[in-house]
Amino acid sequence: xxxxxxxxxxxxxxxxxxxxxxxxxxxxxxxxxxxxxxxxxxxxxxxxxxxxxxxxxxxxxxxxxxxxxxxxxxxxxxxxxxxxxxxxxxxxxxxxxxxxxxxxxxxxxxxxxxxxxxxxxxxxxxxxxxxxxxxxxxxxxxxxxxxxxxxxxxxxxxxxxxxxxxxxxxxxxxxxxxxxxxxxxxxxxxxxxxxxxxxxxxxxxxxxxxxxxxxxxxxxxxxxxxxxxxxxxxxxxxxxxxxxxxxxxxxxxxxxxxxxxxxxxxxxxxxxxxxxxxxxxxxxxxxxxxxxxxxxxxxxxxxxxxxxxxxxxxxxxxxxxxxxxxxxxxxxxxxxxxxxxxxxxxxxxxxxxxxxxxxxxxxxxxxxxxxxxxxxxxxxxxxxxxxxxxxxxxxxxxxxxxxxxxxxxxxxxxxxxxxxxxxxxxx
Amino acid sequence: xxxxxxxxxxxxxxxxxxxxxxxxxxxxxxxxxxxxxxxxxxxxxxxxxxxxxxxxxxxxxxxxxxxxxxxxxxxxxxxxxxxxxxxxxxxxxxxxxxxxxxxxxxxxxxxxxxxxxxxxxxxxxxxxxxxxxxxxxxxxxxxxxxxxxxxxxxxxxxxxxxxxxxxxxxxxxxxxxxxxxxxxxxxxxxxxxxxxxxxxxxxxxxxxxxxxxxxxxxxxxxxxxxxxxxxxxxxxxxxxxxxx
Ligand SMILES: Nc1ncnc2c1ncn2[C@@H]1O[C@H](COP(=O)(O)OP(=O)(O)OP(=O)(O)O)[C@@H](O)[C@H]1O
Ligand SMILES: [Mg+2]
Numbered sequence: 001x002x003x004x005x006x007x008x009x010x011x012x013x014x015x016x017x018x019x020x021x022x023x024x025x026x027x028x029x030x031x032x033x034x035x036x037x038x039x040x041x042x043x044x045x046x047x048x049x050x051x052x053x054x055x056x057x058x059x060x061x062x063x064x065x066x067x068x069x070x071x072x073x074x075x076x077x078x079x080x081x082x083x084x085x086x087x088x089x090x091x092x093x094x095x096x097x098x099x100x101x102x103x104x105x106x107x108x109x110x111x112x113x114x115x116x117x118x119x120x121x122x123x124x125x126x127x128x129x130x131x132x133x134x135x136x137x138x139x140x141x142x143x144x145x146x147x148x149x150x151x152x153x154x155x156x157x158x159x160x161x162x163x164x165x166x167x168x169x170x171x172x173x174x175x176x177x178x179x180x181x182x183x184x185x186x187x188x189x190x191x192x193x194x195x196x197x198x199x200x201x202x203x204x205x206x207x208x209x210x211x212x213x214x215x216x217x218x219x220x221x222x223x224x225x226x227x228x229x230x231x232x233x234x235x236x237x238x239x240x241x242x243x244x245x246x247x248x249x250x251x252x253x254x255x256x257x258x259x260x261x262x263x264x265x266x267x268x269x270x271x272x273x274x275x276x277x278x279x280x281x282x283x284x285x286x287x288x289x290x291x292x293x294x295x296x297x298x299x300x301x302x303x304x305x306x307x308x309x310x311x312x313x314x315x316x317x318x319x320x321x322x323x324x325x326x327x328x329x330x331x332x333x334x335x336x337x338x339x340x341x342x343x344x345x346x347x348x349x350x351x352x353x354x355x356x357x358x359x360x361x362x363x364x365x366x367x368x369x370x371x372x373x374x375x376x377x378x379x380x381x382x383x384x385x386x387x388x389x390x391x392x393x394x395x396x397x398x399x400x401x402x403x404x405x406x407x408x409x410x411x412x413x414x415x416x417x418x419x420x421x422x423x424x425x426x427x
Numbered sequence: 428x429x430x431x432x433x434x435x436x437x438x439x440x441x442x443x444x445x446x447x448x449x450x451x452x453x454x455x456x457x458x459x460x461x462x463x464x465x466x467x468x469x470x471x472x473x474x475x476x477x478x479x480x481x482x483x484x485x486x487x488x489x490x491x492x493x494x495x496x497x498x499x500x501x502x503x504x505x506x507x508x509x510x511x512x513x514x515x516x517x518x519x520x521x522x523x524x525x526x527x528x529x530x531x532x533x534x535x536x537x538x539x540x541x542x543x544x545x546x547x548x549x550x551x552x553x554x555x556x557x558x559x560x561x562x563x564x565x566x567x568x569x570x571x572x573x574x575x576x577x578x579x580x581x582x583x584x585x586x587x588x589x590x591x592x593x594x595x596x597x598x599x600x601x602x603x604x605x606x607x608x609x610x611x612x613x614x615x616x617x618x619x620x621x622x623x624x625x626x627x628x629x630x631x632x633x634x635x636x637x638x639x640x641x642x643x644x645x646x647x648x649x650x651x652x653x654x655x656x657x658x659x660x661x662x663x664x665x666x667x668x669x670x671x
Contacts, residue, residue: 009529017517020559240509241575244477245530246502425479 006247010255011262014229018263023224028267032217036274039213040281054162055094060122062100064108065132073136074128077151080173081126091165100125117154124155124163126170210275211375214304215347215368218311219340221267222260222319223333229256230323230419231332240425253320253419257412260316268308272301303378310404311371315340317411324418327426343368367407370400429491430455430583430614431476436485438471438638445471447638448485453616453631455582458609460625461618463635464666469618470510472635473585476616477507489583503533508576510587510618514568516561520552523560524575531579539578546574549607550600566597573601583614590619602628622659632658634665641665 018024061081065074082097084090100122108116117123128151135149151170155163233239242252279296319336326332343366350356350372356363363369374397381393388396418424431453438446445468453459461469474480475487478498487494489501514523521543528539547556550570560568573589586605590598598621605628608615619625625632626646633643642649642665646658655661 003532006530006532009526013515013518013522013526013530016522017515020517236513237509237511238513238515240479241507241512241527242530243479244502244505244507245527246499246532247530248499422480425474 003247003251006245007251007255007258010242010247010252011259014256014259015262017228018225018259021224021228023228024263027221027224028263029270031221032267032271032274033277035213035217036271036278039209040278043278044281053091053093054165056096057162058096058098059092059162059166060098060100060125062108062113062122062125063128064101064130065128066130067133068137071133073133073149077126077128077170077173081169084169084173090169092169113154117156121156124153124159124166126166127152127154208376210278210304211372211379212347214271214275214308215311215371215375216344217271218264218268218308218371219315219344219368220337222264222312222316223336223340225260225263226316226319227323227326227329227332227336229260230320231326232323232329234324234326234424234426235328243425249420250416253416257316257320261313264309264312264316267312268305271308272305275301275304300379303375306401307371307374307404310401310408311368313408314367314404314411317408317415320415321411321418324415324421324424347372364403367404370403370407373400374404428455429453430457430489431616432486432488432491433472433476434486436472436475436487437483438468438475438480439483444638446475446482446485449635449638449640451633451640451643453614455614456612457630458605458615458617458628460629460632461616461635462620462622462625462632462662463618466637467635467666468638469635470587471638473507473587473616473618477505477585478502503531504582505585506531506576506579506581506583507585508572508587508589510591512572514560514563514571514575517559519557520547520560520563520567520571521556523571524578527575528578533579542578542580543574546578549604550574564597566593566600569593569597570600570604573604577604577608577613581613583616584608585616587618588620589617590621590624598624622657622662626658634662636666 059081061078063072063074063078065072067073067075078097078099078101081092084092085095085097087093113125113127117125129149132149132151135147151174153163153167153170155166230239233242243249245252275296318339322336322339323329323332326335346363346366347368350363350369356369356373364373377388377393377396377400390396390399429452431451433449433451436446436449437444447468449468449472461472463469471480475482476489476494478494478501481495490504492501494501514520518526524546525539525543528534528543529536534542544556547553550573552567552570555563555567560571563571569589569592573586576586577584589605590601593601602624605615605617609628617625617628629646631643631645632649634641634649642653642661644652649655649661650657653661653664655664
């Protein structure tokens with residue numbers, strides 16, 4: 001009988017046991033699907049309530065438009081908006097539009113607006129600049145220089161969804177008569193901006209969240225298999241009977257690793273189903289889809305899959321080392337989780353900071369930082385173009401994947417050394 | 428020919444001397460009882476002989492092959508039931524035995540299947556072979572483990588306390604199995620704390636005390652040599668230094 005067959009039997013034995021273990025299903029199937037389902041549910045129900053309207057809410061309107069001799073377009077927007085508040089089918093139905101124009105802030109600059117909003121709680125606020133009509137009238141695509149007249153929607157973080165709904169409404173107004181742009185000769189745009197308080201910048205994006213949850217899951221997932229397969233076998237002394245087989249130790253390790261990798265692949269695939277469901281929920285919600293919505297291309301799915309795989313391989317290596325040092329499964333599980341808390345926190349921090357700041361570049365010593373970097377740079381190549389490490393975002397991604405791969409290799413080598421110690425046979 | 432040949436074997440764990448210059452020979456086909464109080468070094472000696480740990484000094488040969496040089500060749504003819512070993516609870520009795528044979532890799536699947544089924548009959552688990560061993564009693568599990576240790580038809584079998592912790596009936600089945608293996612001219616190294624068992628099964632015994640082999644011979648020889656009425660008295664005298 002060939003040597004390969006012995007390893008194959010070991011893999012079969014490992015997987016048979018794994019698939020008869022409730023915990024493994026919990027981690028591989030239930031955890032990702034449940035978490036993503038939960039997130040989707042939260043997104044869906046919050047947006048449902050939002051979609052149902054904003055009756056009774058206050059909307060502030062500040063028109064500083066000076067108009068021209070015949071018209072004041074800012075005022076026209078105000079009128080359409082007021083009309084919409086009386087229309088049952090509008091999202092703005094029964095919203096109180098409070099016109100701040102009488103208080104007159106004609107020379108207000110952006111800082112002034114932020115203070116105005118923060119101090120008086122004028123949120124959300126629709127702002128029309130003083131040159132809106134004149135820019136609009138003089139605007140001509142054929143001119144070289146293009147200044148686009150712009151309506152701004154400001155809001156405080158608490159009015160997140162209301163702000164987005166207003167932006168959608170204003171979009172609807174400026175794309176309809178009298179602002180119609182049949183030939184695209186005339187253009188207006190709506191800008192939306194969250195006004196945040198210092199130190200409370202809400203930097204989390206949907207993708208950041210997806211990345212975080214995926215990497216976190218990839219770090220936790222290998223725990224129950226790897227601790228059962230190494231510390232569990234030591235605890236039950238079955239490890240000894242494995243080690244006295246006419247098989248090299250490294251081949252026993254490889255067999256167990258292949259079984260673990262199979263589970264990691266399965267888990268990463270299940271996670272993708274969760275991500276797809278989540279993005280579907282977000283995108284099918286009318287309120288969220290415009291700004292929070294995101295396109296997840298097949299390339300991005302592939303990337304999430306690859307990053308998760310690398311991440312869980314490295315976690316597998318770490319798990320083998322820990323489990324080969326601990327004499328029982330419970331201790332190994334606890335130690336594994338404690339070891340993972342720090343990196344998970346750091347991954348969370350990176351989401352919050354939207355990348356690794358230059359002053360914190362030592363964070364790159366933590367391998368999962370590279371998992372995050374691959375995801376961030378892959379999804380927002382433009383954002384990260386200026387801050388790329390190697391000069392190109394593509395090269396950066398290759399670099400980060402390379403570092404992850406090196407870490408995977410190192411963690412496996414360390415694991416095999418620890419597994420090779422006499423101490424693996426314990427009293 | 429000798430199945431096992433050990434000369435001046437020493438094993439030290441930091442301060443503890445687990446094996447203190449042990450010298451011993453065990454012939455092929457012998458059933459050899461390894462006795463000694465807790466911590467005497469029985470398990471350590473077995474572990475050195477199967478290559479799980481390395482001796483600090485001395486020489487150990489199995490079937491005339493040095494354990495440090497030819498361990499893979501040795502392992503093809505040897506098997507071990509480790510002390511306190513448990514079954515894979517998530518595998519059935521059949522899987523526990525059959526997979527182990529497959530991983531040993533010396534017999535064809537056909538032979539293994541036949542041997543696994545024969546062994547299941549022998550240990551009286553026919554009808555339960557496809558149940559997960561999770562639901563088995565301690566004695567049933569132990570029988571599965573003994574079957575697992577012999578499924579690949581090894582020439583030399585180390586059984587480290589195979590009857591400890593199971594009931595009288597379970598122990599009896601295990602002993603019956605050992606007798607059958609002895610009848611097939613297998614070499615068996617057995618550790619146990621049950622001296623009646625030793626008297627019943629073993630051709631010769633060796634007594635380890637604090638890593639030292641203090642006596643070796645047939646039970647009869649030892650009784651005569653140490654002037655004691657039975658093996659238990661010999662054991663007590665040697666492990667405590669007092670007269671029985
Ligand atoms: N891995 C190890 N590290 C340190 N000390 C060890 C190790 N393995 C065994 N020992 C020590 O070596 C001595 C012999 O242990 P061993 O397990 O061989 O005894 P034993 O005769 O099998 O005992 P028991 O009847 O309890 O099974 C003991 O003092 C034990 O504490
Ligand atoms: Mg022992």
